[in-house]
Structure formats: structure tokens, C-alpha cells
Amino acid sequence: MNFPILSAIIFIPLIGAIFILITKGPEKNVEKNSKYVAIFCSLVNLLLSLVLWFSFDASITDFQFVEKKNWIGFINFQLGIDGISILFILLTTFITPICVFSAIQSIKFKIKDFLIAILVMQTLMLGVFCSLDLVLFYLFFEGGLIPMFLIIGIWGGPNRVYSAFKFFLFTLLGSVLMLVAIISIYWITGTTDVIKLLEFKIPQDYQYLLWLAFFSSFAVKMPMWPVHTWLPDAHVEAPTAGSVILAAILLKMAGYGFLRFSLGIFPVASDYFTPLIFSLSIIAIIYTSLIALMQDDMKKLIAYSSVAHMGFVTIGIFSVTKQGLDGSIIQMISHGLISAALFLCVGVVYDRFQSRMISSYGGLVNIMPKYAFVFMIFTLGALGLPGTSGFVGEFLVLAGIFQKNILVAVLASFGVILAAAYMLWLYRKVIFGRTINSKLKNTTDLNNTEIGIFASLAFLILFIGFYPDPLFTTIDVSINNLIDKYHSNLSFYLTINSN
Amino acid sequence: MQTITNILPELFLSFSIIFLLMIGVFVKKSFKLVNLLTILCLIFVSILVINQNNQSIKIFNESYIIDHLSIIMKVLTLVFSSLILISSKEYLKINNINKIEYPIIILSAVLGMMIMISSYDLIVFYLGLELQSLSLYILAAFKRDNEKSTEAGLKYFVLSALATGILLYGCSLIYGFTGSTNFEIISENLDDKNIGAIFGIVFIYVGLAFKISAVPFHMWTPDVYEGSPTSVTSFFAIVTKIAALAIFIRFTYVPFLHVIDQWQNIVIFLSIASMILGAVAAIGQNNIKRLMAYSSIGHMGYILAGLAAGTNEGIQSTIIYLIIYLTMNLCAFGCIFMMKRENIYYENIKDLSGLSQNHPMLSLSFLIVLFSLAGIPPLAGFFAKFYIFMAVIESEMYALAIIGLITSVISAFYYLRIIKIIYFDKPKKPFEETYDFGLKMTLILSTISILIYFVNPSILIEIASLIKIN
Numbered sequence: 001m002n003f004p005i006l007s008a009i010i011f012i013p014l015i016g017a018i019f020i021l022i023t024k025g026p027e028k029n030v031e032k033n034s035k036y037v038a039i040f041c042s043l044v045n046l047l048l049s050l051v052l053w054f055s056f057d058a059s060i061t062d063f064q065f066v067e068k069k070n071w072i073g074f075i076n077f078q079l080g081i082d083g084i085s086i087l088f089i090l091l092t093t094f095i096t097p098i099c100v101f102s103a104i105q106s107i108k109f110k111i112k113d114f115l116i117a118i119l120v121m122q123t124l125m126l127g128v129f130c131s132l133d134l135v136l137f138y139l140f141f142e143g144g145l146i147p148m149f150l151i152i153g154i155w156g157g158p159n160r161v162y163s164a165f166k167f168f169l170f171t172l173l174g175s176v177l178m179l180v181a182i183i184s185i186y187w188i189t190g191t192t193d194v195i196k197l198l199e200f201k202i203p204q205d206y207q208y209l210l211w212l213a214f215f216s217s218f219a220v221k222m223p224m225w226p227v228h229t230w231l232p233d234a235h236v237e238a239p240t241a242g243s244v245i246l247a248a249i250l251l252k253m254a255g256y257g258f259l260r261f262s263l264g265i266f267p268v269a270s271d272y273f274t275p276l277i278f279s280l281s282i283i284a285i286i287y288t289s290l291i292a293l294m295q296d297d298m299k300k301l302i303a304y305s306s307v308a309h310m311g312f313v314t315i316g317i318f319s320v321t322k323q324g325l326d327g328s329i330i331q332m333i334s335h336g337l338i339s340a341a342l343f344l345c346v347g348v349v350y351d352r353f354q355s356r357m358i359s360s361y362g363g364l365v366n367i368m369p370k371y372a373f374v375f376m377i378f379t380l381g382a383l384g385l386p387g388t389s390g391f392v393g394e395f396l397v398l399a400g401i402f403q404k405n406i407l408v409a410v411l412a413s414f415g416v417i418l419a420a421a422y423m424l425w426l427y428r429k430v431i432f433g434r435t436i437n438s439k440l441k442n443t444t445d446l447n448n449t450e451i452g453i454f455a456s457l458a459f460l461i462l463f464i465g466f467y468p469d470p471l472f473t474t475i476d477v478s479i480n481n482l483i484d485k486y487h488s489n490l491s492f493y494l495t496i497n498s499n
Numbered sequence: 500m501q502t503i504t505n506i507l508p509e510l511f512l513s514f515s516i517i518f519l520l521m522i523g524v525f526v527k528k529s530f531k532l533v534n535l536l537t538i539l540c541l542i543f544v545s546i547l548v549i550n551q552n553n554q555s556i557k558i559f560n561e562s563y564i565i566d567h568l569s570i571i572m573k574v575l576t577l578v579f580s581s582l583i584l585i586s587s588k589e590y591l592k593i594n595n596i597n598k599i600e601y602p603i604i605i606l607s608a609v610l611g612m613m614i615m616i617s618s619y620d621l622i623v624f625y626l627g628l629e630l631q632s633l634s635l636y637i638l639a640a641f642k643r644d645n646e647k648s649t650e651a652g653l654k655y656f657v658l659s660a661l662a663t664g665i666l667l668y669g670c671s672l673i674y675g676f677t678g679s680t681n682f683e684i685i686s687e688n689l690d691d692k693n694i695g696a697i698f699g700i701v702f703i704y705v706g707l708a709f710k711i712s713a714v715p716f717h718m719w720t721p722d723v724y725e726g727s728p729t730s731v732t733s734f735f736a737i738v739t740k741i742a743a744l745a746i747f748i749r750f751t752y753v754p755f756l757h758v759i760d761q762w763q764n765i766v767i768f769l770s771i772a773s774m775i776l777g778a779v780a781a782i783g784q785n786n787i788k789r790l791m792a793y794s795s796i797g798h799m800g801y802i803l804a805g806l807a808a809g810t811n812e813g814i815q816s817t818i819i820y821l822i823i824y825l826t827m828n829l830c831a832f833g834c835i836f837m838m839k840r841e842n843i844y845y846e847n848i849k850d851l852s853g854l855s856q857n858h859p860m861l862s863l864s865f866l867i868v869l870f871s872l873a874g875i876p877p878l879a880g881f882f883a884k885f886y887i888f889m890a891v892i893e894s895e896m897y898a899l900a901i902i903g904l905i906t907s908v909i910s911a912f913y914y915l916r917i918i919k920i921i922y923f924d925k926p927k928k929p930f931e932e933t934y935d936f937g938l939k940m941t942l943i944l945s946t947i948s949i950l951i952y953f954v955n956p957s958i959l960i961e962i963a964s965l966i967k968i969n
Contacts, residue, residue, distance in 0.1 A: 139953070161919055184897075
């Protein structure tokens with residue numbers, strides 16, 4: 001097992017991007033080549049990550065496939081995965097080829113640069129989930145801003161500049177505080193190695209401030225109320241593939257960060273701040289669901305529903321129960337798939353009619369029956385119908401939080417009802433009803449590429465919905481380990497305090 | 500004899516100045532030759548400096564020092580001035596300032612800087628400073644048929660003379676209250692109760708802050724940067740900072756080391772003020788040279804934050820930041836040298852509109868250097884800030900660190916604004932392709948080193964760790 005498979009997974013897209021960058025020749029050939037290179041790199045990466053999953057031993061608590069190289073003095077270039085991160089790696093490598101295919105369909109100019117941006121983005125996202133060093137994590141976490149800024153700004157909609165700036169500055173402001181915290185952790189503990197930090201018991205007084213600094217970064221990225229306002233703007237203006245990456249993967253970095261760092265390194269502070277997280281999440285779930293009900297822009301509606309769904313994730317994580325954590329991870333994966341699919345659905349009609357307004361559609365079921373069918377699957381997934389992955393996640397989160405706090409559980413369940421309301425409302429307006437807009441009549445249904453994309457997404461959503469067991473077996477040991485450590489740490493600090 | 504070999508680089512430089520002047524006078528149309536010889540001379544002298552003895556040696560009655568700090572700073576000065584000369588050749592020609600005096604004055608400025616960097620005595624320091632400043636006054640006004648350039652020269656002269664006067668007054672106070680001009684003896688005789696000498700310290704910091712354009716002594720910077728020819732602006736933004744910082748470090752860590760409580764607050768104030776002003780004032784700028792001026796003020800703020808820490812890590816992070824800052828600025832000015840159409844150089848940010856459509860590679864360089872200046876990982880600029888904040892947080896100055904990071908977010912805004920203009924806006928007429936090999940090479944090299952610095956960041960740490968406080 002000496003082959004550095006994690007490095008390979010991380011750097012293959014980057015190599016592909018460099019290759020696309022340096023190819024020269026007639027424009028047509030270059031474009032064609034870059035499409036092939038991007039498809040090839042992303043598919044190879046998908047295969048490699050599947051190989052990684054099969055050779056992953058789910059019965060070990062330690063990090064696996066660990067690679068360690070000297071990098072800058074005390075900071076090591078250290079990679080490794082456990083049961084939690086491997087699912088996110090799979091999600092990333094699965095979503096990226098979909099983005100590449102969708103970009104090839106819908107991006108009309110500078111396709112070469114777009115593919116470079118997506119591949120660089122993939123490298124950085126995979127780096128986030130693999131890195132086992134805080135500085136390295138920060139590097140990948142922040143580096144993602146550059147390609148995303150360009151994706152929104154160059155290929156986005158009419159108001160793209162404002163959205164790109166808002167996205168960049170919000171996220172950067174959140175993250176710089178995390179940098180202060182990372183450096184402080186180094187001076188307190190003498191290391192930034194995550195494996196060592198998970199064993200280290202940081203003094204209680206420091207934990208609160210450090211936790212808040214990390215929280216400021218993750219809350220913006222997650223996004224939690226009230227710092228979620230960048231998300232609807234960014235989603236609305238970003239091109240389809242950009243929205244897909246944002247919703248499916250970028251938001252999950254924050255959830256991953258909460259799991260790995262907030263729970264793992266600062267247990268006391270996490271326990272102390274749980275009410276804060278719960279109240280913000282409840283506000284997010286109910287408030288943004290209500291906002292979603294009022295939207296007349298399809299992408300904005302889905303964006304607000306993302307905020308609501310991420311509220312379930314934070315509740316699940318900070319319930320620190322087995323069901324809650326399982327649920328939040330499944331919810332993240334399922335939201336990654338469903339929101340990606342929904343954005344692609346909007347992209348399909350946007351490519352054909354250049355409008356995202358709900359009011360300009362209606363009666364699509366008569367014109368595009370296949371589209372109506374896939375859209376239905378994803379709508380039902382988003383509202384958490386049993387049999388889709390959305391149900392598994394939300395149900396487990398609610399089951400987990402019931403053991404902790406019944407009030408929160410009751411309030412959160414309102415979110416499920418509201419989700420059904422706005423999703424069904426969207427579906428009814430767009431798909432059913434009379435065809436008012438005469439432009440809609442002369443159009444084609446889904447083409448083969450689109451069918452392929454949607455079929456693979458729908459398959460996974462239903463598969464996880466009916467048989468989530470493979471995911472549970474992968475994360476089981478890591479989650480148990482996380483919870484055990486969390487509780488033993490808490491009791492450790494309790495005994496210190498009582499002495 | 501030992502003494503002579505130790506100042507061989509300076510001697511060689513002085514003789515070559517005289518020699519090149521002779522060539523310039525006696526050979527007709529000799530700019531190309533003189534320019535080439537100047538570049539070769541700078542490279543040769545830097546080799547001489549690198550080969551100097553690595554032990555710390557004091558010569559001329561302990562008034563001149565050769566140690567790691569001076570060697571590193573001298574090499575940086577020499578290398579970066581030769582790179583600027585290489586990259587600005589075409590600019591000089593087109594703007595008709597390809598006079599033989601230009602490289603020779605640059606050489607004499609470099610000589611002044613080398614003396615400043617090595618000085619271990621107030622008088623030697625002052626001599627070097629004056630030689631450097633006088634050369635810089637001429638350089639700023641070098642495009643003498645241009646109003647703005649003349650104004651820049653005069654403005655710089657008047658303000659700098661005032662600052663030098665204050666600095667000299669500080670020197671005399673320190674001499675009066677400690678009884679010596681030698682740095683080491685000053686250090687022994689200084690203590691917290693020596694009020695007169697502490698006044699002297701304040702005055703000296705005022706003078707030095709002027710030289711590195713730290714707020715509130717920065718007023719000259721935007722005007723001089725805008726008015727001077729771009730080649731001179733790049734010299735101001737890059738090379739002059741090295742010498743001024745070297746002597747700043749020397750003062751801070753040799754004569755004033757024991758009165759750290761007295762100067763630390765001054766440096767922290769300078770740092771915070773520079774960071775805030777550099778971030779806020781640049782937002783409204785439309786001239787890219789003015790913007791670079793404010794950007795360099797902001798960056799000086801970060802460098803001073805490292806110095807304010809008053810530790811070994813602080814001084815080392817300062818050196819690392821300085822080297823990365825120099826490379827980024829070299830790259831940025833390389834990009835600015837490319838903004839040329841029909842023999843006119845453009846300076847307005849709006850002229851960059853839609854650059855990515857016509858010049859994808861130049862835009863990529865711009866993109867990389869601007870994100871790096873904003874300190875976004877994984878580019879070199881991030882590591883520079885990272886080391887600085889490592890040092891600052893080690894000294895438990897959390898407020899300084901947080902202010903610094905927040906201003907870095909604010910300053911990200913104006914760097915993003917340029918990127919927005921380059922990448923998101925509608926294209927204008929394309930610029931001309933340049934065929935100047937030197938400029939292209941400098942630009943490519945500096946861009947690549949910013950981009951791939953993250954592969955092996957320990958190089959600079961190893962260099963910087965040579966420098967320690969005694």
C-alpha cells in the first residue's frame with residue numbers, strides 16, 4: 001500500500017488543468033481536447049476514489065492511507081482519511097464529472113478556462129477533505145475562493161460582479177479569524193497536526209475563543225443564519241455548473257469542519273455553544289423556508305432551501321448522538337446530490353428559455369415529459385419523501401435530536417412540512433398548469449447527455465433512500481470513535497473542574 | 500588588507516561608477532553599452548557579496564559591519580535593481596529617458612544603500628542615506644520635460660529633506676545623551692530613564708518611517724509613485740524599501756534592543772495605521788501606480804507588525820515577507836510595463852478592461868500577482884502574511900493580528916476590483932505584444948515563483964533563520 005493514492009486523487013485534476021492550460025493550436029481543436037482531458041481526468045478520479053473506497057478498511061478507527069512529508073518546518077504535508085472523509089471524497093469525485101458534462105452542454109464561451117477552473121476547484125476541494133494538518137486544511141479551504149470567484153464572475157448572470165464580490169469577501173472575512181485560531185493553536189499545543197490535536201486536550205479557557213473563530217469561518221461557509229445572505233446571490237448568478245459545485249460540495253466543507261475540528265478538538269466549547277447552534281439552525285430552518293415560499297426565481301428558491309437543509313445538518317452534528325451524526329452526514333451527501341440535481345434541472349430550462357423566473361414556465365409536463373419525470377424525483381427527494389435519500393437524513397437527524405432536546409426537534413420538524421410546501425408549489429407552477437408562454441412550445445426534451453446525468457443522480461438518490469447500509473458501514477466506526485472521544489473528553493474536563 | 504577585501508564590493512561599485520561615467524562621456528550613443536555594463540556590474544557585485552565571509556565582521560573602527568543581515572539585504576538590493584534595469588529597458592527607450600545618467604545614478608543609489616545596510620555607526624549610516632536620497636531625488640525627476648515627474652522630484656526632495664533633518668536631529672540627540680555614535684556603545688548606554696535619548700529614538704523612527712512610507716509619514720508616496728517614470732516607481736517600490744528596512748531592523752535590534760518598551764508602541768502604531776490606510780485609501784484609486792503606492796503602504800504595515808513583535812521569529816518573518824513582497828511587486832510592475840499601445844504607456848485601471856480576452860497569459864500573471872498581494876492561499880503572499888502573524892501571535896499581540904487580518908480582507912477588495920476589470924468587463928483595444936526578452940523573462944520568472952512557492956516554502960525560512968538577534 002505504498003502508492004500515494006490520496007495525492008494522486010488530489011493532484012490528477014490539477015495536472016489535467018495544467019495540461020489544458022498549455023495546449024495550443026487552432027481554437028476548435030483546443031476546445032475539443034480540453035473537453036476530453038477534463039472528462040478523462042474527472043472519470044479517472046472517480047474510478048480511483050472507488051478503488052479507494054473498496055480498499056478502505058471500515059473497521060479501523062485510525063486514519064488510513066496516511067501520507068506524510070516535511071513541508072515547512074513544523075507543518076507537515078499530511079494526508080489521510082477516515083470513514084467520514086471518504087464519503088465526501090466520493091461525493092466530490094462523483095459531482096465533478098457531472099459538472100464537466102453540464103458545462104460542456106451549457107457554457108458558450110471560454111469553455112477551456114471554465115474547465116481549468118473546475119479542475120482546480122476539484123483539487124482544492126479534495127484537499128480539504130484529505131488534509132490532516134490545520135495549515136494545509138486552511139490552504140485548501142481558502143484556495144477554493146479563487147476559482148469560484150472567477151466562475152461566478154466570468155460566466156455568471158447579469159448581477160454577477162456583485163455576487164462574486166459578496167461571496168469572496170464574506171467567506172474571506174470569516175476565514176481569517178480561523179487563521180488566527182490556527183496559529184494560536186500552534187502556540188498553545190506546539191503542533192498543527194490534526195491526529196495529535198485530536199488527542200490533545202486544549203485548556204478550557206482557550207477553547208471558547210478558538211471555537212468561535214472556527215465557527216465564524218464554518219458558519220459563513222455552511223451557511224448559517226444570519227450570514228447566509230451571500231448564498232442566494234452567488235447561486236442565482238453562478239452558471240449551472242458553478243451552482244452545482246457550490247451547493248453540492250463547497251457547503252459540505254463547513255459541515256466537515258464542524259465534525260472534524262469543532263467536535264474533535266474543542267469538545268467543551270462545542271458543548272457550551274450547542275444552544276447557540278440550535279437556535280441559529282432553527283431560525284435558519286423556519287425563516288429561510290418561509291422566504292423560499294415567497295421566491296419567484298427558481299434558483300433562489302433552491303438556494304434558500306439549501307440553507308434550511310443545512311440547518312438540519314448542524315442540528316444533527318451538535319446533537320452528538322449516533323443517529324444525529326449519521327443523519328447529518330447522510331443529509332449532507334443527499335443534499336449534495338439533490339441540490340446538484342435541482343440546479344441542473346433549472347439549468348436545463350434556463351439553457352432553453354433563458355429565464356429562471358417561475359412565472360415564465362407552466363405546463364412543461366406536456367412538452368417535456370421526461371424532464372417532468374426526473375424533476376419530480378428530485379422534488380420528492382428535496383422534501384424528504386420516504387424512499388429517497390432526503391428522508392433518511394432528515395429522519396435520523398430528528399431521531400437524534402429527540403433524545404437531546406424535544407423542543408428543537410419539534411421546531412425542526414416544521415421545516416419538513418415547509419419544505420414540502422415550497423417544493424411542491426415550485427413543481428406545480430413549473431410543470432403543471434396551462435402553458436401560458438408560447439415560446440415554450442417549440443422545444444426539445446432532455447438529450448442523451450442530460451438523461452445520463454439525471455439518471456445517475458436519480459439512481460444514487462433512490463439507492464441511498466432504499467438501502468443506505470453501505471454508507472452506514474463506512475462511517476460507523478469513525479462516528480462511534482468520535483462520540484466516545486467527545487464524551488470521554490467532556491468527562492475529563494468535568495473532573496478537572498470539580499477538583 | 501583584511502579591511503579592503505571586506506569592502507571589496509563597495510569599492511568595485513564605486514570604481515565602476517566612475518568608469519561607466521567615463522564611457523558615457525567619451526563614447527557617443529553609449530546608453531545600451533552602459534546599461535548592459537551596469538547590469539553585469541550589479542550581478543558581479545552580488546556574487547562578490549555572496550562570497551563574503553559569513554562571520555560577522557566589524558571594520559573601520561567598528562563602524563561598518565558585514566554579517567548575515569547585511570549580506571542578505573545587499574544581495575536583494577543588487578539582484579532586484581538589476582532585474583528592474585533588465586525589465587525596464589523598453590520603457591526607457593520609448594519614453595526617451597535612455598540617457599547614460601540613468602543607470603549610473605541607479606548604481607550610485609545602490610552604493611548608498613549598501614553603505615546604509617552595512618552601517619554600524621550613526622555617521623556612516625547618515626552618509627549612506629544621503630548618497631541614496633540624493634540619487635533618488637534625481638531619479639524621481641528624471642523625465643524632466645514632464646510636469647508630473649518634475650513635481651514628484653521636487654516633492655520628494657522637500658519632504659525627504661525635512662524627514663532627514665528630523666532624523667539627523669534624532670541622531671545628534673542620541674549622540675549627546677549616550678556619548679557615542681557607535682551602535683554597540685549606544686546600546687550599552689541606553690536605558691529607559693534616558694529621556695533625551697528616547698526623544699532621539701522617536702525622531703529616528705520618524706525619519707525611517709518616512710523612508711519606508713509608513714503612515715503618518717506616507718504623504719509623498721502616492722504623488723511620487725504616480726509622477727515618476729514607471730521604471731523609477733518600480734525602483735522606489737522595490738529597492739528603496741530593502742535598504743530602509745535593513746537599517747530599520749538594525750536600529751531596532753542593535754542600538755535600541757534594550758529599550759523595546761519605548762519603541763514597541765511606536766512601531767505598533769505605525770503598523771496599524773499603515774495597514775488601515777493602505778487598505779482603505781486604495782479603494783478609490785484609478786491610477787494603477789497610485790494604487791500600487793497605497794498597496795505598498797499597506798504591505799509596509801504588515802512588515803512593521805512583524806518587527807513590532809521584537810523576537811527572532813518577528814525579524815525572520817519580516818525578512819520572508821520582504822522577499823515575497825519584492826517578488827510580487829516586481830511581477831506587478833512587469834505587468835504594468837506591458838500596458839503599452841502605440842508607444843504610449845497606459846496607467847489607468849480602466850485601460851485594463853477586458854484584458855483577458857486579448858491577452859490571456861498577461862491576465863493570468865495579473866490574476867496570480869493580485870491574488871497573491873491580497874494574501875489568498877496557496878500563493879506566496881499568503882505565506883508571507885502567515886509568517887508575520889505567526890510571530891505576532893507568538894508575542895500575544897492578538898489585537899494587532901486581528902486588525903491586520905481584517906485590513907487584509909478590506910484590501911482584498913481593491914485587488915479584486917482590478918481582477919474584475921480584467922476578467923469580467925468588456926474588452927477594449929488590445930495592447931501591443933512586447934518583444935522585450937528581458938521583461939518577459941522577469942515577468943514569467945516572478946509569476947512562476949509566486950505560483951509554485953507553496954511547493955517548497957522552507958527555502959526562505961532557511962535564509963531568514965540565518966539572522967538572529969545577538
